Amino acid sequence: MALDIAFELMMILTSACALIVSAWLFWRARGQRSMKALAGFGIMMALWCAGHVAVFHGLEALGAALILTNPLMPTFFLDFAIGFVNQGPGSRPWLNWLARRRSLFYSTSLLVILLSLLLTGGKVIEFGHFRHYFVFQGAGWFNIAYTVVIGILAHAILLWGFGIHRGNRRRSIAAMFAAGAWGLWLATSFIFPSMGLYWYPYPMLLLPSYIVLLVYGVVRYQMLEVNAWANRALLWTLMTLLVLGLIALLSSLAGQFGMQALANVPKWQLWLYSMLMLTLAVALYQPVGKLVERLIYPGIHLNEQLLDMWLARLRQANSWTELVTIAETLISRQMGQPVSVHLYQQGEALTHRTGINPAPRLICHHQPQGWRSQLAGWDDVTPGLRLAAEVFASLLATRCGVLERSLQLAEAERKRLAEQHLVELGGLSAAMAHEMRNPLNIISMASAGLDPDRKAMIQNQLKRADRLISDMLSYSGRIQIQRQPVRLKDLIDSLSHQFDWQQARLECALPAELVINADPYRLQQVFTNLIDNALAFVRNQDGGIIRIEAGERAGSIRVHNNGPALAPEMRHSLFRPFVSKRSGGSGLGLAIVRRIMDAHGGRIRYRNDLGWNVSFELLFPEGDHT
Incomplete structure (x- = not known):
């Protein structure tokens, strides 16, 4: 393959990757300005690469205009860096000041681009393997200098954020610096012909990796599905390399084992056929896996939404009775038949009475190492439904442990408040008893000269009042x-x-x-x-x-x-x-x-x-x- 064609293909691939990643980022941004700015960075890189492709095909004016939009790339990245760092503990007044002046950076970048276009900031030359290659000249160097300054400012803000932030945000910044160093090395080779060094820009052939690594470094610690995608991509890459190696080995050894027809097949055809088969296997893996799962476990439809619904419903239970009621409703609906749920707390015996209750039972009991679950009476249930019941039982056992700790904390808080209330009530009761017994003693002495019937009636009521005071003191006092x-x-x-x-x-x-x-x-x-x-x-x-x-x-x-x-x-x-x-x-x-x-x-x-x-x-x- 000619090196100029390889360069053009890499520019097309980089542009396509940048557009796909930017569209995905913009869709996932959900109001996050920083992620939208990173999507803008990817779009500008796609346009910049498209400018090179336009130059290769003789569209020199269009290509030069797209390449000279170079300053917008670091401007979008600067916008992203300000928003990404200016969160949580990294928020500072000077960052807020920069954030309010984002439009000034964009306006300045557009002005630099306009000056570069008016003052002819570059031209198309022929050298080496290229018949059409863009180089900077005159005002184009100011365009490059401004781009470098804005890029340095953006990375300086990230470096400051690395010292302030902790956890995933700090790791993302470190990953961005690693991707930035990679991108700088790749882009440097593009400038050499403009400096009179007519070397073929080999590093630019790896440019598609830069945008992918940069975005992955930003979001890998924020979005779980990105890591899942990276896991599949890495697995596919390793499988591809393994297949290529095996095909090369098989082709070289085929002649020695009498398989001359296979040895005469060009290696590129074997590799192409192998890649097609590997791609087909990757595409069919998930649907075939689901088909096999339904054959092995018929009648089961476990998915993330169902598990989330189970967990949400089980969390609504605030007592053991509620938990049993909710659990029986959920598992019976899933099984399509009545299922009884039994919870055994620590200290209660767990007994099984085979044949007494033929209906399926789900049992959770407390053991020294925590809550454990088991199924009873599920012999006639299909394997798929039994698997669903085992998953549900595991979730229920986990919820039992959480509810037990929650009830213990609630009981401890209730006792603490009761003790505090009794202390306050004890002080109030002692003061009231003292104040009430004084007038009662006066009444008792005043009734001494009355006739016996009236005196007996008053004394009875005084005893009743004294008993009430004694009961209040007994109830509200601290019992030792x-x-x-x-x-x-x-x-x-x-x-x-x-x-x-x-x-x-x-x-x-x-x-x-x-x-x-x-x-x-x-x-x-x-x-x-x-x-x-x-x-x-x-x-x-x-x-x-x-x-x-x-x-x-x-x-x-x-x-x-x-x-x-x-x-x-x-x-x-x-x-x-x-x-x-x-x-x-x-x-x-x-x-x-x-x-x-x-x-x-x-x-x-x-x-x-x-x-x-x-x-x-x-x-x-x-x-x-x-």
């Missing part, structure tokens, strides 16, 4: 636990004499040897509040009974009464403060019990499934009883 062994039956027996039982009776069915490791004073408050609360409803009832017994679980104590059953709307707010249906109650008794049980590391719960109208179950830690 001093554990020691307590015989629970003896404690209950000592409390039974403090109450006015009237027609009700107390049944204590606790074993005499039952010992709870707890704070005796706080434990006394718990049973006093529970018995007092129950007496308010069974005291004037025929056959009223309060029964205290040990539960089935170790550390479980149950307090029953046969008073009226609780309304369903009351059950969810039983242990909240100031919630009471009891006449004369403060609404703090059960709330205090819950706080004391929390301080012991236990809990209290209401139950109506034990054969009694009302039952409260105290659950102490298993190690706190004997």
